[in-house]
Amino acid sequence: MTTIAIIGAGPGLGAAVGRRFGREGHDIALVARDRAGLDVLVAGLSGQGVTARGFAADVRDPEALAAALDAANATLGPIEVLQYSPVPHRDFMRPVLETTHRDLHGPVEFSVYGPVAAVQQVLPGMRALGRGTILFVNGGTAVVPHPDRAGTSIAFAAESAYGHLLHDRLAAEGIHVAQLIIPGAIIPGHHRKDPDVLADALWTMHRERHGFRHFADDLDS
Template identity: 60%
Template structure:
């Protein structure tokens, strides 16, 4: 049995993804800063007969994130699938003319250092398995810079560049890196961007392994 590790566990897309990959037979490692939230999510998954466990970590703290992912692999089994989809903080989203150099430190740490840390933590286990999937979820500013949200526009673009390089570099090792762009808000009633629809889309990307960048729906004009 292998593990689905979710960085950025929450009650929306995170829980839906955990359910989808758990239903396919994977154990589930939930990673978040909030231990109380993790307890609630693991209890919900247990009602669906999905084996899950929470691990507290902050993506801005490289050591805690590395420790959590290593602990998850030891406790639950080797990590075959990583989903990196923490929600950016509101203060990352200043207008471009109000953004200083210091304002970019946290967004870049969140989207780039956290991403690289998570990948480096799980990659040795995927190589031992001979397979793996690295899934990253971003908003539209990853591909269409938005001057109203400069921090995420810069940081998501950097994350996209890194994941694109991973896609090419790891394909010969049967490790698939992919990005899912969600142009708008994740809403339970959305035909294309509800948590359950996105979770199924991520599962399909994992199974089909058919490209780097995917969109939940076309970007608006």
């Protein structure tokens, strides 16, 4: 079996996706900035019989992110599935009239440079396998921009455009690219936005390979 690399892995969605894909036999590469947090996640998954390893990198450092994915490939084997789902920084969410060009530097690094670097790193391996899945996870501002969250609204829109372009370009090569929109917060116990429910949705997107954009919940919820 092959590996899923979860970029922005945390104790909520990242852990849930690790459990879900791990149950299907995938090895789990967890990528995040916090080494201590990664160690906790790895221990939790390993305790459930899932093969998991942690690789520390900041998504705003493209070279470090590429190196982490290269290490994951060398340690666990071919990366068949890439999930890009880091949680944006609060300081990206400023009102549009207070947002300067400098304020957009971080969001663009986070939501454009990061995913592009990650995709470019794993794409040769997916092509060698003859298959692959790239999953982008974004908030509702990727679809409906919010005037008080200008940075994420602008950067998520760019990330969405990149993902859609990949979806159209890579389908003929057996590589499926899809986006899951999660309006609002991830809510444990919610019938549609609980981490385990979202993990099931992402697994279904990987397996069914249908369409680009999917919604975890209604946008006005």
